[in-house]
Amino acid sequence: xxxxxxxxxxxxxxxxxxxxxxxxxxxxxxxxxxxxxxxxxxxxxxxxxxxxxxxxxxxxxxxxxxxxxxxxxxxxxxxxxxxxxxxxxxxxxxxxxxxxxxxxxxxxxxxxxxxxxxxxxxxxxxxxxxxxxxxxxxxxxxxxxxxxxxxxxxxxxxxxxxxxxxxxxxxxxxxxxxxxxxxxxxxxxxxxxxxxxxxxxxxxxxxxxxxxxxxxxxxxxxxxxxxxxxxxxxxxxxxxxxxxxxxxxxxxxxxxxxxxxxxxxxxxxxxxxxxxxxxxxxxxxxxxxxxxxx
Numbered sequence: 001x002x003x004x005x006x007x008x009x010x011x012x013x014x015x016x017x018x019x020x021x022x023x024x025x026x027x028x029x030x031x032x033x034x035x036x037x038x039x040x041x042x043x044x045x046x047x048x049x050x051x052x053x054x055x056x057x058x059x060x061x062x063x064x065x066x067x068x069x070x071x072x073x074x075x076x077x078x079x080x081x082x083x084x085x086x087x088x089x090x091x092x093x094x095x096x097x098x099x100x101x102x103x104x105x106x107x108x109x110x111x112x113x114x115x116x117x118x119x120x121x122x123x124x125x126x127x128x129x130x131x132x133x134x135x136x137x138x139x140x141x142x143x144x145x146x147x148x149x150x151x152x153x154x155x156x157x158x159x160x161x162x163x164x165x166x167x168x169x170x171x172x173x174x175x176x177x178x179x180x181x182x183x184x185x186x187x188x189x190x191x192x193x194x195x196x197x198x199x200x201x202x203x204x205x206x207x208x209x210x211x212x213x214x215x216x217x218x219x220x221x222x223x224x225x226x227x228x229x230x231x232x233x234x235x236x237x238x239x240x241x242x243x244x245x246x247x248x249x250x251x252x253x254x255x256x257x258x259x260x261x262x263x264x265x266x267x268x269x270x271x272x273x274x275x276x277x278x279x280x281x282x283x284x285x286x287x288x289x290x291x292x293x294x
Contacts, residue, residue: 008240015232016248020255022225023095023102024263025217026087032214033205035087038221040195040202043079045222046230047188053231054185061186062178068190070175074183075191078168080198085161093154094266099256100140101158103279106249107133108166110286116170129286133279140275180234188230250280 029038054061062068090098107130113120122130141155172183196202207215236245253276260266 004240004244008236008244011232011236012240012245012248015229015236015245016251017255018225018229018232019248020099020252021259022221023086023090023099023256024259025221025225026090026098027095027260027264028217029214029221030087030091032210033218034201035084035091036195036199037202037205038087038218039080039083040192040199041218042083042222042226043188043192043195045219046226047185047192049223049227050181050185050188050230053234054181057179057181059179059182059185061182061189067178068186071183071186071190072194074168074172074187075194077164077171079187079191080194082161082164082168085157085164089154089158089161091154092151093158094150094260095264096257096260096266096268097140097150097155097272098158099253099260100272100276100279101137101155102162102165102256103249103253103276103283104133104137104159105162105165106246106283107286108163109169112166112170117173125288126286129282129284132282132285136275136278136282139278140272180237184230184234188227249283253280 026038033041086098086102093101110120110126111122111130114122114126137159141152178186233245257268257272257276261268
């Protein structure tokens with residue numbers, strides 16, 4: 001069993017804050033960039049960070065075509081698609097709502113794991129947790145749509161992004177046997193490559209028209225919440241264990257919601273807070289060990 005130290009808790013807090021405020025950075029970047037430009041440059045900056053980290057650790061990228069095919073698969077499902085869906089969704093959904101909706105990701109992973117991962121069968125607590133999470137999402141969508149601050153389309157594609165992350169988690173678990181720093185660098189490099197192919201307009205951004213705050217937010221988003229945060233994640237998984245790191249699922253949605261309200265002045269609805277509590281309670285219940293009588 002991994003020993004959790006004060007250093008691990010500090011890294012955990014840093015990681016959670018960085019990931020929780022990434023939705024805020026996306027919202028600010030959207031003031032000057034298209035969703036495709038944000039995704040592409042975010043991946044380029046993050047790939048640079050992860051390549052440096054990998055080489056510092058003395059690792060090297062593989063040259064096998066089959067390995068790069070896997071990296072491209074992980075990149076498509078775990079980076080390109082969810083990043084694009086979230087960024088597009090945030091054009092009509094507040095950053096706080098985006099973070100709240102992404103809270104269903106661990107519940108989606110739990111359902112997929114039941115079908116594809118040995119020993120991860122659904123039990124009573126997981127089923128209860130799943131339905132509580134879904135109830136929270138349904139509870140939050142209706143009043144948010146009525147208020148006019150969020151669109152149904154934007155909310156749905158952000159939920160699809162959460163499902164994409166869940167799917168990628170299962171695929172990485174099934175098909176990856178590399179050092180995580182090699183996987184992270186290879187996948188991010190693949191994602192950046194395919195982003196440049198898909199959205200060549202990234203190279204023709206009219207930088208003189210870009211506001212300083214949007215440019216800083218985009219660079220920060222790529223280098224820190226995407227790149228450096230991945231390094232922190234790697235260190236924590238290696239030293240403190242994945243179960244410890246997964247606790248950030250409880251905190252990231254809260255940070256995202258509060259950051260949007262504090263920095264961008266996004267409206268805080270009591271229905272959102274109730275829904276957030278229901279979703280997080282569902283996650284907590286789903287992670288409890290199920291002890292059946294007999």
